Amino acid sequence: MTVEKKKCATCAKAPKWKQDFPIEWEGDHYVTRRELVKFMTLGSALLAGANWIAAVAGSLIHRGSHAERYIGAASALERTGSLLFRYPTDQDPCIAVRTPEGKLVAYSQVCTHLSCAVVYSKAENALVCPCHKGVFNIDGGSPVAGPPMRPLPRVKIEQRGDQLFATELEN
Amino acid sequence: MSVRSQGTTLFSAILILVGTTVVVQLWLLTVSTEALLSGQTKTLIPAAAGSSLLLLINACLLRYVYRFDHDVERESQE
Numbered sequence: 001m002t003v004e005k006k007k008c009a010t011c012a013k014a015p016k017w018k019q020d021f022p023i024e025w026e027g028d029h030y031v032t033r034r035e036l037v038k039f040m041t042l043g044s045a046l047l048a049g050a051n052w053i054a055a056v057a058g059s060l061i062h063r064g065s066h067a068e069r070y071i072g073a074a075s076a077l078e079r080t081g082s083l084l085f086r087y088p089t090d091q092d093p094c095i096a097v098r099t100p101e102g103k104l105v106a107y108s109q110v111c112t113h114l115s116c117a118v119v120y121s122k123a124e125n126a127l128v129c130p131c132h133k134g135v136f137n138i139d140g141g142s143p144v145a146g147p148p149m150r151p152l153p154r155v156k157i158e159q160r161g162d163q164l165f166a167t168e169l170e171n
Numbered sequence: 172m173s174v175r176s177q178g179t180t181l182f183s184a185i186l187i188l189v190g191t192t193v194v195v196q197l198w199l200l201t202v203s204t205e206a207l208l209s210g211q212t213k214t215l216i217p218a219a220a221g222s223s224l225l226l227l228i229n230a231c232l233l234r235y236v237y238r239f240d241h242d243v244e245r246e247s248q249e
Binding site for chain 1: 199203206215223229232
């Protein structure tokens with residue numbers, strides 16, 4: 001049994017975009033391998049473009065984090081052992097800690113697991129996330145226990161007399 | 172091997188290659204988006220460069236397809 005394919009009379013006259021999306025069944029045609037390669041290369045160009053947009057957006061966001069900001073008095077940090085501040089914007093909580101060795105370190109307070117606020121534990125000498133028991137090393141901010149996989153972003157701190165300034169956010 | 176069957180095999184291989192590179196580009200975009208949202212901006216430029224390299228490979232393969240067709244057409248006219 002042979003099936004004859006009817007010719008669509010109006011399809012050939014239609015513009016190209018209408019030929020690609022025909023209403024009548026007879027107007028439909030198979031996509032050739034050449035067309036598919038062409039279409040996929042176009043998709044590849046779009047994907048590469050999207051990747052560059054992400055890269056440019058990333059560099060613009062990173063550039064905004066170099067502004068210097070006063071975060072508090074060093075004497076307040078000595079009393080409590082840790083100091084909470086916001087850097088680079090008011091929506092970014094951070095924590096500065098004076099380690100038992102006397103080193104001044106600061107990190108983003110947002111846990112890299114599920115964004116809970118980390119706190120300083122004197123007993124463990126580490127930054128601890130109370131939500132899922134994530135523990136971060138105080139020296140580099142790297143995760144040492146619990147579910148977090150990425151280190152905490154580090155904030156560079158400068159001490160000028162009794163004043164503390166955040167100068168840069170390192171990712 | 173005739174030109175037609177050669178072309179069929181070649182275009183199937185090219186299609187598989189292009190498909191694979193597009194999947195790798197999709198993965199790169201996923202990684203970039205995740206890195207951007209988590210503030211890990213160091214990986215973004217290498218990922219974009221890698222994606223551009225894959226685009227270049229795809230463009231070269233597409234050019235090859237067009238040149239192959241052009242050569243076959245010219246030979247049939249002669």
